[in-house]
Amino acid sequence: MAPGTSKTYISQYSITPHAGDHGDTEMLYTTEYLNLLNFNNQPPHQLELKPNVAVILLRNLNPTAGLCNGTRLIITQLLDRNIEAEIMTGTMIGRRLYIPRISLIHTDKELPFVFKRKQFPIKLFYAITINKSQCQSLDKIGVYLPRPVFRHGQLYVAMSKATKPEALKVLIAPYENDKLDETRNIVYSDFLDHVIHE
Structure with missing residues (x-):
């Protein structure tokens, strides 16, 4: 096109x-x-x-x-x-x-x-994975989340790539019983336990 x-x-x-x-x-x-x-x-x-x-x-x-x-x-x-x-x-x-x-x-x-x-x-190249976006800052960014992010910290990495809040757009697709306007940031409890007890 x-x-x-x-x-x-x-x-x-x-x-x-x-x-x-x-x-x-x-x-x-x-x-x-x-x-x-x-x-x-x-x-x-x-x-x-x-x-x-x-x-x-x-x-x-x-x-x-x-x-x-x-x-x-x-x-x-x-x-x-x-x-x-x-x-x-x-x-x-x-x-x-x-x-x-x-x-x-x-x-x-x-x-x-x-x-x-x-x-x-x-x-x-029209899109980039969250992993490949690390160490980059972008003037405009669209985050497409067809399902909840799969690793601890992934959502933070995706959101932190934008240079200012107005430059960030997020598209969340409904997944199972999730609401249309939210996504889950998966955090592993055993990881948090380890950090708390350190």
Whole structure:
């Protein structure tokens, strides 16, 4: 839905049988099946991008230059061999860098092979988890809570990211018997007991 002309980058893959596995692994799995495989920390086979869209980096490429896992970027130029992007947050904000294709390896004991995908290590980015938002301050923030937060302190972390109260909006979805305008902050009693007795 973003304006502009999109460019699609197709990945290259390879599979290697686990040690001790024998047989024609490559013949058993079709290219179509392997292209459909998506894993949490890997970009998709077809990565469709446009200039001025937000992406998140999935690997540490160059931490001293600001290219760390979780860095948020804005696409500035889509080239054939590289992607130019501008860092959105942190101490390197505004810096333009080039992102290369790299090989991303996924090992899963449920798969009979090690899967390697060569692609740009980025994904489209429109939201961030509470964990990834730590150590950041944001001018505008929307917190979406489809269910109660699951760890002690998570609600505090989510709420404390806004630079001022007016910058914070919270959307609470009803969960089980909860009211529409409240959420539970889960606090473990054994944790509190430990703190009180210390």
